[in-house]
Amino acid sequence: MTTAALSPREVHRLALLLEGRCPSCAERLPGGVALEGSQCPRCDTSLRNPHGPLEDWYARRTSARMWVAVVLVGAGAFLTGMLPLVASLLVLAGLAWIRFTIIAPGTRLLSTGRRIVSQWTLRLGGGAFAAGCFIVIEALTLLSFLGMPLKAAIAAVQVAFAAWFSRRYLAWQTRREAARAGVAAWEWALVLGAAAALVLACAVLVVTLVWVKDALAAAMTAVDGGTLAK
């Protein structure tokens, strides 16, 4: 089934379903109900999509959106390749675009538990990915003119990878939601483990910086004491 074969009313109903709304009363549906294909709790409309599985329509829609961010970020990074930080900010803007155009429509279709797991998995993964991206991109600023096309290519690849991964991950989650599979224990463990690792890494960083500062202060005091003793 293609969208060209649908009437405007059918497109309207499908678009509402993809937004996580009832195709008749357009009210927000509780998480997971749209993918299960049961009934709207407000108006009793059947939520079964006559045009094929809703999760497939989600995958198609997001793949059409992801290339916009890739092209825009690549072009922007090429034009501003000589300036530090700008390409990183462009990648950040690309990730924000992915958040609103790929992740948000996908998580809207999920039940509460799965939505929390999915959002935090992508958020924590995205945080680590963004930090790595920034280091790579800023290191390329050292390459002056050659860095410009390299930065553009790498920034575009980074955004494309983030979009591709988010899309695949949420497509997997929407398929599992439609199959009424529960959230696995390892998914929760992964989220909690990643969050704990991130907090731990930040704590280690702070402790290290404090220790270095104290050690420097002690060394300075020793030098001053030695000078005064002489």
Add this chain to the structure above:
Amino acid sequence: MIPFDAASRLLGLATASGTRAALSLLLLAAGARLGKVALPPGLGFLTHDAALGALLALSILEQATQRDDDVRKLLAVLSYGVHGLAGTLVGLAAQKSVGLEHAPPVALGAAGAALALLTQGARQRLHDALGALEHDVVSPRRWLVRLENGGVLGVAVAALLAPVVALAFVLSGAALTVAALVAARKLEGRARRPCPACGARIREEASRCPKCRAEVDPVTWRDLGWLHRAGALASSAATSLETPSR
């Protein structure tokens, strides 16, 4: 026997495409010496032992100079001279083959020489540009200087701050989500209208009232955005939709 204009056309082609000019000239002169190429009377001197020896020496020298940038720059004048000579020969040969019988040979030779010198200049610039590129990217020392100039410090600071960047990303993402939820709640109350049947506040996109179940016409219509507009994309995805995804 190969006519001179054909041989010099080959010489011009070889020189322009980057083959060593002295080598091309040597081959031309050797061909004339062996009776395989007919040189014009004015260029007969190229078949003498001394000229052949000089061209052989020039070929070896030209080959050697290309391996060392400093020597190449030092002997650039000589290289330009050889290319100019080759260009002159090609220009003279063009008199018959291109139909310029009435043009003075001096002008043709000068034009050939100028063209050859311009080509040689462009090739030298390309050599310099590629040399600079190699110097800029491949040179380990250059990278060491870059790292000493702050690269190590920058990468170390960035690596050290990576957890903070990741945490900031996560926290700002969470804050953004909360803000988006609050905004969505506020907007949810807006795009509404009274149901024509019972007066309940229903969505503008609704085709059925959730309270009295009356069928109504939507005021606002939704579409599938790019997915709907991009017919080619939709038709290509149709096959994937028709096959079971699980």
